Amino acid sequence: MSEAVKQSGGGTVEYIQHHLTNLCAGDCDPATHQATSFWAWHLDTLFFSVALAVLIIAFSIRLGRNLSAGAPGPLQNFVETILEFVAGQVKDTFPGHNPLIAPLALTIFVWVWLMNFMDLIPVDLLPLLAGFVGIHYLKAVPTTDLNTTFAMSFTVFALIIYYNIKVKGPVGYMKMFLFHPFGKFLVPVNVVMSLIEEIAKPLSLGLRLFGNLFAGELVFLLIALIGGTMAVGWAAAFWLPLQVILDLGWLIFHLLVITLQAFIFMVLTIVYLGMAHTSDH
Amino acid sequence: MAARTLYFAVNFLGVSGMTEPGRVAPLLIGAGTMLTSMVVAGFLLGYVVDTWLGSQPVFMLICGGLGLIGGFMKVHKLLSRLG
Numbered sequence: 001m002s003e004a005v006k007q008s009g010g011g012t013v014e015y016i017q018h019h020l021t022n023l024c025a026g027d028c029d030p031a032t033h034q035a036t037s038f039w040a041w042h043l044d045t046l047f048f049s050v051a052l053a054v055l056i057i058a059f060s061i062r063l064g065r066n067l068s069a070g071a072p073g074p075l076q077n078f079v080e081t082i083l084e085f086v087a088g089q090v091k092d093t094f095p096g097h098n099p100l101i102a103p104l105a106l107t108i109f110v111w112v113w114l115m116n117f118m119d120l121i122p123v124d125l126l127p128l129l130a131g132f133v134g135i136h137y138l139k140a141v142p143t144t145d146l147n148t149t150f151a152m153s154f155t156v157f158a159l160i161i162y163y164n165i166k167v168k169g170p171v172g173y174m175k176m177f178l179f180h181p182f183g184k185f186l187v188p189v190n191v192v193m194s195l196i197e198e199i200a201k202p203l204s205l206g207l208r209l210f211g212n213l214f215a216g217e218l219v220f221l222l223i224a225l226i227g228g229t230m231a232v233g234w235a236a237a238f239w240l241p242l243q244v245i246l247d248l249g250w251l252i253f254h255l256l257v258i259t260l261q262a263f264i265f266m267v268l269t270i271v272y273l274g275m276a277h278t279s280d281h
Numbered sequence: 282m283a284a285r286t287l288y289f290a291v292n293f294l295g296v297s298g299m300t301e302p303g304r305v306a307p308l309l310i311g312a313g314t315m316l317t318s319m320v321v322a323g324f325l326l327g328y329v330v331d332t333w334l335g336s337q338p339v340f341m342l343i344c345g346g347l348g349l350i351g352g353f354m355k356v357h358k359l360l361s362r363l364g
Contacts, residue, residue, distance in 0.1 A: 093307040181354055193351045196323045204318030264310055271311035
């Protein structure tokens with residue numbers, strides 16, 4: 001491999017690694033900027049997730065003050081459509097009644113969608129702007145950080161355990177571990193199987209969202225590299241339009257992906273909490 | 282206009298809770314996810330136990346198998362709600 005090719009490959013790898021590195025504070029490696037212990041903070045993830053949550057709250061407060069029962073405006077219509085959609089999902093999927101589930105599902109859907117939506121902002125834009133104010137690492141999509149997706153999935157998991165104990169009682173929950181699904185003669189197998197089932201819940205919630213969004217971000221980065229590495233001289237006349245077409249295509253497709261992932265996270269939360277509310281587990 | 286378009290899109294896709302596919306979709310998503318994630322969780326649990334006891338790959342295979350069986354049972358249970 002020639003030196004030029006090596007350098008080109010090195011630059012490409014560096015570009016991708018740089019874009020996939022969080023702005024780390026606390027116990028972080030000064031060379032790699034990766035967390036070295038539990039007490040490391042991904043400031044960019046925290047900032048964008050909290051900022052989007054504040055945006056939802058501010059928007060809701062503003063909308064709540066301007067609600068109209070007689071002649072709702074277009075914004076109210078839009079929000080009511082989303083609300084009805086989520087309420088319909090809860091009604092169809094969730095057995096029994098719990099006033100917490102629908103607001104929780106709505107919050108998850110909107111928040112996850114907004115965090116996913118950060119993926120559609122051009123990959124170099126926010127890091128470039130941050131670079132002007134002296135921030136050299138910025139990963140703008142909170143859901144491409146495993147900490148975010150697992151924080152949300154563990155929160156849902158805590159709720160699942162809480163409702164399991166509340167609905168079935170502590171003894172009932174322990175009985176589920178010991179005697180479900182093969183009865184009293186296969187207690188060790190039952191314990192392992194119930195444990196697997198419980199581990200599967202946060203795992204499926206957290207890993208799928210992270211995987212999809214991380215892969216999506218990576219594809220955006222690879223497409224951005226087409227213009228960055230190959231468009232030299234006259235070759236730009238071919239590679240730049242290709243980059244634009246590919247980027248647009250992936251963006252349109254990704255719009256579907258981010259909505260679907262937010263929808264699936266919401267649906268799984270409802271299904272898992274529904275399972276916790278049924279006593280015939 | 283945007284709200285009306287979204288409303289029609291949601292109804293057309295059948296995920297609004299008003300149509301049969303809308304009622305079924307969440308349970309199908311839940312069932313598919315449970316099946317795959319229980320197998321993965323089984324292998325993961327087995328891997329942890331094997332690493333702890335130094336018995337690779339005994340528990341990984343046992344727990345993976347149990348995860349697969351448990352996943353199928355869970356799918357059956359979830360889908361039996363559909364009648």
